[in-house]
Amino acid sequence: MNLNDFKIFEAVANHGSFTKAAEAMFTVQSNVTARIKNLEEEFDAALFSRTSRKVVLTQAGEKLMIYSKKLNHLLEEAKQAIGKNDVVKGQIRVGALETMMATKGPEMVNDLADDFPYVEMEFRSDTRENLINEVLNYRLDAAFIPAPIDIPELEQFKFKTEEIVAVVPTNCKSLDDLLLHNPVKAIVFDQGCVYRARLDSWLVSKGIYNYHKTEMNSIEGVVNFIESGIGFSVLPKEIITTFYSNRKIKTFALPKELGVMTTVLIYKKDIPLSPALKAFLSLFDFLK
Known part of the structure; x- marks a missing residue:
């Protein structure tokens, strides 16, 4: 077991597919299957529930995802703390309604690129319920959704009305x-x-x-x-x-x-904020 195994594990969870995870990780499907099998043997638990259409995290897989995120975030923090400079690097996945993406998306992308040029952002649109599920299942780091929302696992900040x-x-x-x-x-x-x-x-x-x-x-x-x-x-x-x-x-x-709609930004409470996500949140002063 090594850190790359956890990256492969997260890729499978993010894409819901061993094949797509292999493509994202620039490897072959057989290697992805072998590394997941290795993790399942190491933890003595099935990490994914496999169906004909996609794979989803089991309860054990959801628990491991929390630790996997912590490990990867700690590694990124260590690289910044020990490295030669304090340049923030990384990737974040952010979701929003199509209308929100059209009006605010370009501004967000430009601001992030100006202030943190080495942070890459994947921006995607979907319905409110799908965005919530994507965040809960670790496939999005954050999402802008219409309020109200009352889910204990999610942190939320008011963005606009x-x-x-x-x-x-x-x-x-x-x-x-x-x-x-x-x-x-x-x-x-x-x-x-x-x-x-x-x-x-x-x-x-x-x-x-x-x-x-x-x-x-x-x-x-x-x-x-x-x-x-x-x-x-x-x-x-x-x-x-x-x-x-x-x-x-x-x-x-x-x-x-x-006739009035409030939009909030949500993200998971149970995992530490990655340097890249902290950088994104700092654009809106959410962490002050």
Whole structure:
């Protein structure tokens, strides 16, 4: 057993696949399989539950992941403490909603590159629930998600509060005008989207439980369909004012309980912060 075994172990957990872990570690699958088998024999426990689609951590694997993270973080700290300089190096994986990534992602990447040029960041988008699960299962170091969240294993810091609005075609006179259509037509993201949930809640508050849905998988697609007059949607106001102010659409405020969304940054409490993650958090003064 050596430190590289733990890196391979983390790669399998991160990718949910022995094949993808091998690619990420620039080795062959047989070596990955052998190193995981070696760890399982060393700890006398199955570390992964294998299915036809992916591999996931067992309870024993989750426990070992905590220690693996600690070992790797301590090693990085030792390199910095003993090395010739105090340059922060490493990689972090951060998740966010697509809308958050579009508005704040470039700024974050630029700020990190300016202040910590040797820290690499992998930035990915997903739904709120998937992002939470990715952090809980150690596949993301941190994620920006809509509040509220009450999970004891997760640390959280308030990042920002934003306005959520109804986005409609320019010929729509009011929110009530939308409800005159039978059925009401809306452009939505996939199930699990927080904006779709708010749209559903607003319609239910108006006594509408069924409506015509057109599902899209991109912000651009949603805006295009709204502009074409097919229906309306619910999105952050900042997205519209920043990227789509010249389009044939307009916005209406939603009731306060639906029209305000707070975003928090989450990460796991049970593992020490890596130097790279500390560097990222320092951009927002979260650790003061």
